[in-house]
Structures are given as structure tokens and as C-alpha cells.
Amino acid sequence: MIGTQNEGSLHASLKEYYRQPGDICEGHVDGYLIDVIQPGRLVEIQTRNFSAIKGKLANLLQNHKVQLVHPITVRRHILRVAPETGEVLSRRKSPKRGSIYDLFAELVSIPHLLLHPNLTMEAALVVEEEIRCDDGQGSWRRRGVSIVDRLLVEVVETRTFHSGGDYLALLPEDLPTQFTNKDLAGSLGIAVPKARMVTYTLKHAGLIREVGKRGAEILHQVG
Numbered sequence: 001m002i003g004t005q006n007e008g009s010l011h012a013s014l015k016e017y018y019r020q021p022g023d024i025c026e027g028h029v030d031g032y033l034i035d036v037i038q039p040g041r042l043v044e045i046q047t048r049n050f051s052a053i054k055g056k057l058a059n060l061l062q063n064h065k066v067q068l069v070h071p072i073t074v075r076r077h078i079l080r081v082a083p084e085t086g087e088v089l090s091r092r093k094s095p096k097r098g099s100i101y102d103l104f105a106e107l108v109s110i111p112h113l114l115l116h117p118n119l120t121m122e123a124a125l126v127v128e129e130e131i132r133c134d135d136g137q138g139s140w141r142r143r144g145v146s147i148v149d150r151l152l153v154e155v156v157e158t159r160t161f162h163s164g165g166d167y168l169a170l171l172p173e174d175l176p177t178q179f180t181n182k183d184l185a186g187s188l189g190i191a192v193p194k195a196r197m198v199t200y201t202l203k204h205a206g207l208i209r210e211v212g213k214r215g216a217e218i219l220h221q222v223g
Contacts, residue, residue, distance in 0.1 A: 010128060011035075013152035014045045014071060016079050017124075029064065032056050039046075045069045052108040062120045068121050070106055072098045074156060075127045081148075083135040100125070100159055100170065101190055111204035112113040114167065121161040127153040168222060180217035 015025055015035050024037040036043035042064050046053055048068075060066050076094040081087060103123050113119055129151040161167055172187040179187075185195035199220050202208045212220045 008149065010071065010126075010150040011045055012048075014069060014124065017155060018043050018067075018069065020046070030060065032060060041065045041067055043067045043069060043111075045071075046106070047071055048106065050106040052109050054113070056097075057110065057119075059114060061113065061116050065118045066120070066121065068162070069106075069124055069127045070089075070103060070122070071101065071124045071152075072102050072130075073128050074098050074125045074196065077127075077129045077153070078132060079129055080132050080145075083133050094130070094185050099190070100127075100200060101188060101194055104194070104201050107201045108197050111201045114161075114201070114205045115164055122157050123159045123161075125157045125159070126155050129153055138159055164205070167205070168200060168207055171222070178211055178214075178219045178221050180214055180219060182217060 019025055019036050020038060022039075025035065027034055027037045029037060030043060034042050035045045042060060044053070044060075044066060046068060047070070057066065057068065062206070074097055076096065077091060078094050079091050080089045082089055100123055103121075107114065107121075112204050114121065130147055131149040131151065133148050134145050171184070175187050176183060179193040181192055181199055184190075184198060185192045188195065199208065203210065203220065208220045208222050210218055212219045
């Protein structure tokens with residue numbers, strides 16, 4: 001799969017970032033391949049597609065403490081390379097900037113696991129270089145340009161989530177007691193579809209609830 005191949009270098013660099021002396025990389029636990037095995041904890045790095053690991057994660061959490069790491073790209077530099085030689089043809093800064101709220105695009109797949117006592121979720125806010133090649137094999141959206149690799153430049157910050165309070169702390173202080181997705185989007189400066197991912201995840205994790213409607217908009221409240 002192209003997505004898996006594209007994430008090879010970023011995934012490998014994050015394993016090195018989290019590995020401590022004496023840790024085991026790429027070991028097996030309960031029949032599963034684990035990125036980093038530490039004393040008393042398993043570290044799994046998932047760059048995307050949490051839906052693909054929810055069964056594995058649920059099984060591991062029965063008997064092990066798991067730290068699930070997800071990188072969020074807050075700055076990206078795009079390098080275009082020649083398909084024949086790999087020579088760098090251009091380098092530019094992407095206008096797209098990620099935020100901690102991008103985490104919910106993946107958490108929507110595992111809201112039922114978020115408050116498991118054995119799970120710690122960690123978002124790694126990173127700067128990356130994305131290597132692109134005009135080889136005619138990529139997505140039609142990029143006019144055939146392939147993303148051939150993603151390279152870790154820097155881990156800017158990490159945010160750790162273990163309790164319900166950790167997730168609820170992402171809600172803005174000026175949010176009304178009862179709020180709609182539009183209220184949340186406006187307060188955070190994000191798109192309404194992204195706000196829906198936040199409320200869906202928090203609702204199915206049991207952290208917020210629906211309390212009625214304001215016109216056609218569903219009202220949510222913490223608790």
C-alpha cells in the first residue's frame with residue numbers, strides 16, 4: 001500500500017525518538033509485532049488509520065500498558081526530486097499547518113478505548129519533509145506526483161492524554177455550557193466537520209452528552 005510505504009522513514013525515526021537504552025524494537029507480544037517494548041509498557045506508533053489497529057489495541061490493553069503515539073505535522077517542507085536521479089529539483093514550505101485537533105480524525109475510530117486505564121495517548125507535533133516525485137504513479141489529485149517518503153525533521157512538542165480531563169482540556173474556556181458543533185468550530189477556529197469529529201469522539205467516550213437542539217443544531221454539554 002502506498003500509504004504504508006510513504007510513512008516508512010517518519011515511522012522509523014519516531015521509533016528511535018521513543019526508544020530508550022535496553023528497549024526492544026520490533027518485538028512480539030501476544031502474537032503482535034510491537035514497535036517499542038519497554039519495561040512495563042508497549043509503545044505503538046501509528047501515523048494514520050487507527051481503524052486498522054483497534055482490534056490489536058483492544059487485545060493488548062487487556063494485559064499491557066500501551067502508549068499509542070500519533071504524529072501531527074504542524075509544519076511541512078515539500079521537496080520535489082527527479083525520478084531518474086533523485087536530485088532535489090525544488091523545495092517549498094507547505095501552507096498547510098496541522099493542530100492538536102487533527103488528532104480527532106483518528107480518535108473517531110477508537111472512542112470506546114480512550115479511557116481504558118492501560119492506554120496513554122500521545123500526540124507528537126512534528127516538522128517534516130515530504131519527498132515528492134513526478135513519476136506518473138501518484139494520486140490524480142496531485143496529477144500523478146507520488147509521495148515517496150516523509151522525513152522527521154523535529155519533534156516540536158508532545159501532548160499526553162490519559163484521563164477524561166486531559167481530553168476535555170482541549171475544549172476552549174469560552175465555550176458555552178451548552179454548545180453546538182458550530183459554536184465549537186468558531187471558538188477553536190476550525191472547520192465544522194473537524195468539530196463534529198471532536199464532539200463525536202468525546203460523546204462516544206462518555207465525556208460529553210447531547211442535551212437537546214438549537215434549531216437544527218444538536219446541543220452538547222460536558223458530563
